[in-house]
Amino acid sequence: xxxxxxxxxxxxxxxxxxxxxxxxxxxxxxxxxxxxxxxxxxxxxxxxxxxxxxxxxxxxxxxxxxxxxxxxxxxxxxxxxxxxxxxxxxxxxxxxxxxxxxxxxxxxxxxx
Amino acid sequence: xxxxxxxxxxxxxxxxxxxxxxxxxxxxxxxxxxxxxxxxxxxxxxxxxxxxxxxxxxxxxxxxxxxxxxxxxxxxxxxxxxxxxxxxxxxxxxxxxxxxxxxxxxxxxxxxx
Numbered sequence: 001x002x003x004x005x006x007x008x009x010x011x012x013x014x015x016x017x018x019x020x021x022x023x024x025x026x027x028x029x030x031x032x033x034x035x036x037x038x039x040x041x042x043x044x045x046x047x048x049x050x051x052x053x054x055x056x057x058x059x060x061x062x063x064x065x066x067x068x069x070x071x072x073x074x075x076x077x078x079x080x081x082x083x084x085x086x087x088x089x090x091x092x093x094x095x096x097x098x099x100x101x102x103x104x105x106x107x108x109x110x111x112x
Numbered sequence: 113x114x115x116x117x118x119x120x121x122x123x124x125x126x127x128x129x130x131x132x133x134x135x136x137x138x139x140x141x142x143x144x145x146x147x148x149x150x151x152x153x154x155x156x157x158x159x160x161x162x163x164x165x166x167x168x169x170x171x172x173x174x175x176x177x178x179x180x181x182x183x184x185x186x187x188x189x190x191x192x193x194x195x196x197x198x199x200x201x202x203x204x205x206x207x208x209x210x211x212x213x214x215x216x217x218x219x220x221x222x223x224x225x
Binding site: 106 | 116156160200
């Protein structure tokens with residue numbers, strides 16, 4: 001399968017715990033994006049990388065959120081001190097420069 | 113900030129009926145993209161429109177981009193049960209690059225067989 005993959009697919013955690021999600025983009029794609037989607041809403045942009053450089057972060061991304069893309073390959077999104085409001089689907093997408101974005105299956109986070 | 117609005121929020125049709133969803137942006141867009149998300153699935157890219165007044169067809173789907181490049185529509189002729197899902201439009205944030213997309217809330221289409 002050469003699509004975008006995300007792990008884990010589901011994560012249940014207690015409030016205050018830290019969680020980390022991983023995204024493996026399509027190999028030849030140099031851009032990688034993170035979105036958050038809640039029920040009944042469209043995906044909301046969080047941040048994006050071009051190769052290993054994180055070029056923009058949304059105001060939605062509080063200081064509890066951090067994303068990395070070492071070596072311009074896979075990416076991780078970490079949420080520290082999770083809150084119930086962080087419960088959502090976290091989607092990763094990748095693209096070639098400004099091309100169409102290919103989304104992964106997402107990681108569903110539930111914060112109890 | 114930029115807003116992208118879609119109507120209707122929900123649409124239920126009988127199989128064989130037509131369906132249309134409308135998308136309006138608060139700002140002029142360099143392009144508009146449409147995605148489909150099946151229930152329990154992830155968004156899948158359908159098409160990108162770039163030119164003012166552009167019309168593109170994909171089998172039973174017809175996409176239009178308004179003359180002012182602030183609105184768009186997706187029309188499905190003779191819906192089938194496989195068309196079920198949420199249809200999102202998305203426009204790039206200011207600057208024209210596709211890297212930061214603003215999505216509408218989507219239109220959920222259900223089809224009664």
